Amino acid sequence: xxxxxxxxxxxxxxxxxxxxxxxxxxxxxxxxxxxxxxxxxxxxxxxxxxxxxxxxxxxxxxxxxxxxxxxxxxxxxxxxxxxxxxxxxxxxxxxxxxxxxxxxxxxxxxxxxxxxxxxxxxxxxxxxxxxxxxxxxxxxxxxxxxxxxxxxxxxxxxxxxxxxxxxxxxxxxxxxxxxxxxxxxxxxxxxxxxxxxxxxxxxxxxxxxxxxxxxxxxxxxxxxxxxxxxxxxxxxxxxxxxxxxxxxxxxxxxxxxxxxxxxxx
Amino acid sequence: xxxxxxxxxxxxxxxxxxxxxxxxxxxxxxxxxxxxxxxxxxxxxxxxxxxxxxxxxxxxxxxxxxxxxxxxxxxxxxxxxxxxxxxxxxxxxxxxxxxxxxxxxxxxxxxxxxxxxxxxxxxxxxxxxxxxxxxxxxxxxxxxxxxxxxxxxxxxxxxxxxxxxxxxxxxxxxxxxxxxxxxxxxxxxxxxxxxxxxxxxxxxxxxxxxxxxxxxxxxxxxxxxxxxxxxxxxxxxxxxxxxxxxxxxxxxxxxxxxxxxxxxxxxxxxxxxxxxxxxxxxxxxxxxxxxxxxxxxxxxxxxxxxxxxxxxxxxxxxxxxxxxxxxxxxxxxxxxxxxxxxx
Numbered sequence: 169x170x171x172x173x174x175x176x177x178x179x180x181x182x183x184x185x186x187x188x189x190x191x192x193x194x195x196x197x198x199x200x201x202x203x204x205x206x207x208x209x210x211x212x213x214x215x216x217x218x219x220x221x222x223x224x225x226x227x228x229x230x231x232x233x234x235x236x237x238x239x240x241x242x243x244x245x246x247x248x249x250x251x252x253x254x255x256x257x258x259x260x261x262x263x264x265x266x267x268x269x270x271x272x273x274x275x276x277x278x279x280x281x282x283x284x285x286x287x288x289x290x291x292x293x294x295x296x297x298x299x300x301x302x303x304x305x306x307x308x309x310x311x312x313x314x315x316x317x318x319x320x321x322x323x324x325x326x327x328x329x330x331x332x333x334x335x336x337x338x339x340x341x342x343x344x345x346x347x348x349x350x351x352x353x354x355x356x357x358x359x360x361x362x363x364x365x366x367x368x369x370x371x372x373x374x375x376x377x378x379x380x381x382x383x384x385x386x387x388x389x390x391x392x393x394x395x396x397x398x399x400x401x402x403x404x405x406x407x408x409x410x411x412x413x414x415x416x417x418x419x420x421x422x423x424x425x426x427x428x429x430x431x432x433x
Numbered sequence: 434x435x436x437x438x439x440x441x442x443x444x445x446x447x448x449x450x451x452x453x454x455x456x457x458x459x460x461x462x463x464x465x466x467x468x469x470x471x472x473x474x475x476x477x478x479x480x481x482x483x484x485x486x487x488x489x490x491x492x493x494x495x496x497x498x499x500x501x502x503x504x505x506x507x508x509x510x511x512x513x514x515x516x517x518x519x520x521x522x523x524x525x526x527x528x529x530x531x532x533x534x535x536x537x538x539x540x541x542x543x544x545x546x547x548x549x550x551x552x553x554x555x556x557x558x559x560x561x562x563x564x565x566x567x568x569x570x571x572x573x574x575x576x577x578x579x580x581x582x583x584x585x586x587x588x589x590x591x592x593x594x595x596x597x598x599x600x601x602x603x604x605x606x607x608x609x610x611x612x613x614x615x616x617x618x619x620x621x622x623x624x625x626x627x628x629x630x631x632x633x634x635x636x637x638x639x640x641x642x643x644x645x646x647x648x649x650x651x652x653x654x655x656x657x658x659x660x661x662x663x664x665x666x667x668x669x670x671x672x673x674x675x676x677x678x679x680x681x682x683x684x685x686x687x688x689x690x691x692x693x694x695x696x697x698x699x700x701x702x703x704x705x706x707x708x709x710x711x712x713x714x715x716x717x718x719x720x721x722x723x724x725x726x727x728x729x730x731x732x733x734x735x736x737x738x739x740x741x742x743x744x745x746x747x748x749x750x751x752x753x754x755x756x757x758x759x760x761x762x763x764x765x766x767x768x769x770x771x772x773x774x775x776x
Contacts, residue, residue, distance in 0.1 A: 254671030
């Protein structure tokens with residue numbers, strides 16, 4: 169295969185996010201410049217209320233940017249239709265699906281909806297891609313189960329498979345590890361790492377699992393009150409970014425282990 | 434989708450049951466007509482008695498066809514509502530569509546006494562009732578849609594539907610106070626629901642609009658399936674939410690509105706049929722559910738109508754009473770058995 173010229177899958181230039189109102193704009197974060205390349209696993213971390221969700225909502229075109237631009241595959245997302253966007257970006261949200269009466273297989277096939285005809289018929293190719301997604305996430309044994317029968321961890325895997333079936337260059341996950349136990353948190357993030365490597369998709373997720381993200385991600389977007397930093401975990405540790413993440417009264421960052429420790433009195 | 438083979442068998446069985454119910458429904462009635470003569474009159478043969486052919490062709494056949502249209506149409510509109518509002522309790526009746534139709538009809542039948550005009554001394558014509566009911570149901574659905582865009586909680590919608598039913602009831606009682614006895618009777622009879630009042634030319638009008646609703650519902654299948662994931666996911670799958678909502682609302686108001694207009698408000702079919710269907714067809718895929726709901730609705734309605742006409746007696750019970758007696762226990766049974774309702 170001819171190697172295509174590398175271009176960023178997701179890129180922002182001088183992006184400012186927040187809420188616009190008639191009187192004045194409430195800027196939550198500004199000057200966000202990130203560049204996500206093909207096959208990268210990128211974590212978005214920051215304290216509660218710092219604007220992670222707002223950033224994801226802006227990147228996924230749920231809300232408008234205050235300033236600056238967002239490009240997916242060199243297309244400005246403000247120019248993309250919902251249907252076009254659905255073929256380049258898939259989502260795993262914190263909310264579960266409305267109907268848990270769906271079977272896992274039905275759920276994953278729904279990821280093919282952007283490619284189907286007016287009545288939503290699935291072609292042979294759609295079914296192949298859905299089955300491949302099921303294999304990649306290793307949930308073949310869950311295929312015929314109903315979603316209300318699944319545990320939180322199984323459900324999350326099914327949602328990831330659905331996003332894979334959508335066959336987009338970029339997958340964005342909003343806190344995919346909430347509600348999960350320690351093992352499944354590590355399992356899901358490890359799975360995302362493997363998927364990014366195997367499928368060459370770019371995966372961006374927000375998370376509070378900072379130590380796991382440091383270990384597994386290619387790059388991290390760290391949001392603090394003052395600024396948004398984007399770099400490799402190693403460089404971020406070297407720059408001491410994690411120390412600025414939280415107030416210093418309770419926990420401190422241990423550079424050698426790459427994790428937070430509760431302060432001893 | 435997958436295991437479509439087992440669905441095929443279920444569909445064949447349902448079609449056979451539907452045809453049987455259709456023939457049973459036609460062969461039952463206040464006049465006892467031998468099966469041979471029923472078949473003969475349906476297929477253009479000679480009947481032993483001339484009036485029998487007239488009864489079968491001009492009374493029983495349109496009534497059975499109306500039952501099929503009403504059962505399938507209300508069932509499908511219930512299915513659409515349950516998916517759109519993400520609420521297993523949604524249905525044309527619960528959300529106040531029928532109340533809207535009732536209000537429209539009450540205004541036309543009873544209101545003519547208050548508002549005067551040239552219809553004062555006449556009873557409202559069939560067509561003015563039909564148009565009023567359609568308009569009423571469409572306006573209510575539009576109101577429900579507008580509220581649904583404002584509030585996220587679908588429970589609120591159901592409460593608003595209930596409130597609308599109370600408002601309707603009170604307006605109707607005010608109108609009744611001024612109405613004449615004949616007008617009152619006409620309104621009450623409309624409220625009982627009736628499948629037998631439609632002559633062939635009424636039925637053909639109902640049929641044309643019903644087919645339009647069915648075609649639109651087929652066009653909603655993809656949106657409905659995508660909406661099973663919730664609005665945010667549906668949007669991320671490239672679905673135009675506003676457009677889909679509008680299509681589904683219009684489809685429902687056409688189906689439920691026109692059926693209510695022609696036959697009166699018929700309870701519980703729209704709510705119960707989708708749930709009965711989901712018990713048999715273990716899928717959330719609307720491409721399977723829609724035709725299945727169609728068949729189940731038609732079958733249940735034919736059975737209800739057969740019961741309503743109390744075979745071998747001259748009496749005919751209000752169809753509305755029968756559908757509620759059949760429908761309500763089904764919903765209760767589902768709730769007890771599954772301890773939750775899904776959509």
